[in-house]
Amino acid sequence: MANMQVGIKNTSKHPLPAYATTGASGLDIRANIAESITLKSLERVLVPTGLFLEIPDGWEIQIRPRSGLAAKQGLTCLNTPGTIDSDYRGEIKVILVNLSNEPQTINDGDRIAQMVLQEVGKLEWVSQDELSASERGAGGFGHTGKQ
Numbered sequence: 753m754a755n756m757q758v759g760i761k762n763t764s765k766h767p768l769p770a771y772a773t774t775g776a777s778g779l780d781i782r783a784n785i786a787e788s789i790t791l792k793s794l795e796r797v798l799v800p801t802g803l804f805l806e807i808p809d810g811w812e813i814q815i816r817p818r819s820g821l822a823a824k825q826g827l828t829c830l831n832t833p834g835t836i837d838s839d840y841r842g843e844i845k846v847i848l849v850n851l852s853n854e855p856q857t858i859n860d861g862d863r864i865a866q867m868v869l870q871e872v873g874k875l876e877w878v879s880q881d882e883l884s885a886s887e888r889g890a891g892g893f894g895h896t897g898k899q
């Protein structure tokens with residue numbers, strides 16, 4: 753797939769979000785905060801990034817957690833994956849929550865989450881009185897067993 757151009761205004765003092773390796777799906781994004789934030793256990797916070805985007809119509813950016821932060825510190829995005837609409841022109845913020853039992857600190861410039869660009873299809877409803885039969889039918893929520 754060809755690279756997609758996305759407009760960005762960076763009001764932070766940090767570098768633009770970047771892919772950490774050539775094959776990375778996500779671009780790591782950094783906290784842009786005047787002072788460190790310490791989250792108590794189960795506390796959540798909206799972390800500013802200083803970034804403003806102009807995403808082409810038909811695309812979105814997802815804000816996803818970083819597995820290292822989640823595994824080591826219990827820090828994750830509460831609304832994962834966060835949705836950045838193509839028409840959103842406000843500041844990108846990350847909703848972090850501390851799911852560990854200890855306080856966790858975020859410092860200015862820390863890579864707190866990652867952005868993934870995704871194409872978004874637009875649906876058109878087709879109202880139907882009856883839906884077609886399928887192998888699964890209405891079975892769900894563990895219907896196929898545990899293994």
Ligand SMILES: O=c1ccn([C@H]2C[C@H](O)[C@@H](COP(=O)(O)OP(=O)(O)OP(=O)(O)O)O2)c(=O)[nH]1
Pocket residue numbers: 815831834835836837838840843844845846847
């Ligand atoms: O992690 C996130 C999620 C959302 N947003 C911004 C961009 C997005 O386009 C907007 C709205 O997000 P969403 O649709 O998830 O929230 P909502 O509660 O439905 O708000 P709205 O009524 O404004 O759509 O908030 C972020 O900055 N970070």
Ligand SMILES: [Mg+2]
Pocket residue numbers: none
């Ligand atoms: Mg919304």
